[in-house]
Amino acid sequence: MTQQDTPAQAERIRIFDTTLRDGEQSPGVALNHTQKLEIAHQLARLGVDVIEAGFPIASPGDLEGVSRIAREVRGPIIAGLARAGRPDIEAAAKAVEAAEKPRIHTFIATSPIHMQKKLNLEPDAVVERAVQAVQYARTFVDDVEFSAEDATRSEWAFLVRIFKAAVEAGATTINVPDTVGYTTPKEMRELFAYLKGELPAHVILSSHCHDDLGMAVANSIAAAEGGARQIECTVNGIGERAGNASLEEIVMAFHTRRDVYGFETGIRTREIYRASRMISRLSGMPVQPNKAIVGDNAFAHESGIHQDGVIKARETYEIMNAEMVGREAAVLVMGKHSGRAAFRKALTDLGYADMPDDKVQSLFARFKDMADRKGQIYADDLRALVDARSDVPQTFTLDGFQITSGMNMTPVAFVRLETPDGPVDATAHGDGPVEAAFQAINKITGLTPTLETYRIQAVTSGGDALGEVSISARHGETLLHGTGVATDVVEASARAWVRIQNMIVAGMGAERRQGDFAPGRI
Numbered sequence: 001m002t003q004q005d006t007p008a009q010a011e012r013i014r015i016f017d018t019t020l021r022d023g024e025q026s027p028g029v030a031l032n033h034t035q036k037l038e039i040a041h042q043l044a045r046l047g048v049d050v051i052e053a054g055f056p057i058a059s060p061g062d063l064e065g066v067s068r069i070a071r072e073v074r075g076p077i078i079a080g081l082a083r084a085g086r087p088d089i090e091a092a093a094k095a096v097e098a099a100e101k102p103r104i105h106t107f108i109a110t111s112p113i114h115m116q117k118k119l120n121l122e123p124d125a126v127v128e129r130a131v132q133a134v135q136y137a138r139t140f141v142d143d144v145e146f147s148a149e150d151a152t153r154s155e156w157a158f159l160v161r162i163f164k165a166a167v168e169a170g171a172t173t174i175n176v177p178d179t180v181g182y183t184t185p186k187e188m189r190e191l192f193a194y195l196k197g198e199l200p201a202h203v204i205l206s207s208h209c210h211d212d213l214g215m216a217v218a219n220s221i222a223a224a225e226g227g228a229r230q231i232e233c234t235v236n237g238i239g240e241r242a243g244n245a246s247l248e249e250i251v252m253a254f255h256t257r258r259d260v261y262g263f264e265t266g267i268r269t270r271e272i273y274r275a276s277r278m279i280s281r282l283s284g285m286p287v288q289p290n291k292a293i294v295g296d297n298a299f300a301h302e303s304g305i306h307q308d309g310v311i312k313a314r315e316t317y318e319i320m321n322a323e324m325v326g327r328e329a330a331v332l333v334m335g336k337h338s339g340r341a342a343f344r345k346a347l348t349d350l351g352y353a354d355m356p357d358d359k360v361q362s363l364f365a366r367f368k369d370m371a372d373r374k375g376q377i378y379a380d381d382l383r384a385l386v387d388a389r390s391d392v393p394q395t396f397t398l399d400g401f402q403i404t405s406g407m408n409m410t411p412v413a414f415v416r417l418e419t420p421d422g423p424v425d426a427t428a429h430g431d432g433p434v435e436a437a438f439q440a441i442n443k444i445t446g447l448t449p450t451l452e453t454y455r456i457q458a459v460t461s462g463g464d465a466l467g468e469v470s471i472s473a474r475h476g477e478t479l480l481h482g483t484g485v486a487t488d489v490v491e492a493s494a495r496a497w498v499r500i501q502n503m504i505v506a507g508m509g510a511e512r513r514q515g516d517f518a519p520g521r522i
């Protein structure tokens, strides 16, 4: 299908977010009420249709967490999970009772292995339990969802039997979980098409996929192609074991390839990144850098050929705008794979727009050497590269220093600089030995630049390793960068600081500009 064939009327897919229930089942994750509420408000801003807020029978805390969300969050349906049994359903009903739009989601397993080994129930008894659970849930709310746990390892004919019974008992949404992440897209598409043909048209079919084989998103999309109109998923794909289908990937696949799928969701895509960051922070689960849509590298380019393309026209290597998912524009990351176009752009963004071509060429060769050694090159590294080329007049040179520091005492630095007027000494104290040395140097030069960034890294290995200190400092509107190398970190720092002072005296440095490079990366 081409862009011209894009269906004018897209079909609506409901997004059922289970970050607070299945997502919280991620090993090691436990969210308190306040955190759950904060996430639920963000999910409402994101525009999800349903928030599964928890499993109220699990603990009094979970019941209270779901209740608070039901009381305070408006917009989405608020669902509580319940096994097929009265106490669970009563707890769920109590938890969601204050919701504007309450839902009880009840489930029971239908695969032979789960029925025999886990529930120790005959299929007939499972159907009976499902029917009783749905009927009982309907005495509390009008909106009842029924799930057949481990549906994708269940017999299809049995699924039809139990789903029909659940619908007759009052279920309005029928969920088909791939509980153990076992199914495939083809199987899922066919299963949903089959169920759609067997169940009454008013029933909303739903998918719930896990990522054990890395196919949760593909399986969810295939379910929609087969007839699902609700997709259960989590932000960042967090969840039991390998996680659930990732909300942001499904939503952006439908959004970006509407020409192929013809589906739309109610998600406000610009809220995606904020939701992702919040959930990562509160759950303590970091997002892998190469994660689609929300990973650090999802909109970053390091290869020269790609960077050159992106500088000329972003669409050469980007199928979505970073802004569309609430992120800052794509970033160029400088490293050994970068080319001249990106290097020139990075220099321009750092304030060296007027550098002549021959200088850029010679710097580029040194940049490649540096990248081979260090991997990623940061803004400070590039500034150091530029500054190292400039012959900074040595107005001041470090002649010697002595530091007194220890536990429970204020560090004091004695520093001697060689100046145009001969050697000058000063003593100063500071919060740490490095700061004390900086203060002493400032006293001698009479200059007071403001420290912006300070990085230290070992440039050789072993007990006598050299430490390289990189410092960025601001003097008025000018940004300056200095490096110093020594086996002693205080000495390396003092050398870098003296270099910055010499640059100020010589009127060097660059004005900071706004560019395409990510802070901290470049």
Ligand SMILES: CC(=O)SCCNC(=O)CCNC(=O)[C@H](O)C(C)(C)COP(=O)(O)OP(=O)(O)OC[C@H]1O[C@@H](n2cnc3c(N)ncnc32)[C@H](O)[C@@H]1OP(=O)(O)O
Pocket: 022, 025, 055, 057, 058, 059, 082, 083, 084, 085, 107, 108, 109, 118, 119, 149, 179, 240
């Ligand atoms: C696929 C899913 O994500 S399902 C949701 C999974 N989430 C959770 O389990 C998180 C919250 N769970 C909990 O806090 C606890 O497991 C509770 C409170 C639900 C139950 O705790 P306990 O009463 O101690 O039971 P326990 O967890 O040891 O065992 C589960 C029991 O529920 C039964 N059961 C499991 N699923 C269902 C169901 N859908 N309907 C009815 N009974 C069920 C099991 O057969 C087992 O019963 P048994 O004790 O008679 O053998």
Ligand SMILES: CC(C)C(=O)C(=O)O
Pocket: 022, 107, 147, 148, 149, 150, 175, 177, 178, 179, 180, 208, 210
């Ligand atoms: C409770 C159900 C929907 C579930 O999480 C699963 O089967 O994975």
Ligand SMILES: [Mg+2]
Pocket: 022, 177, 179, 208, 210, 240
């Ligand atoms: Mg699940």
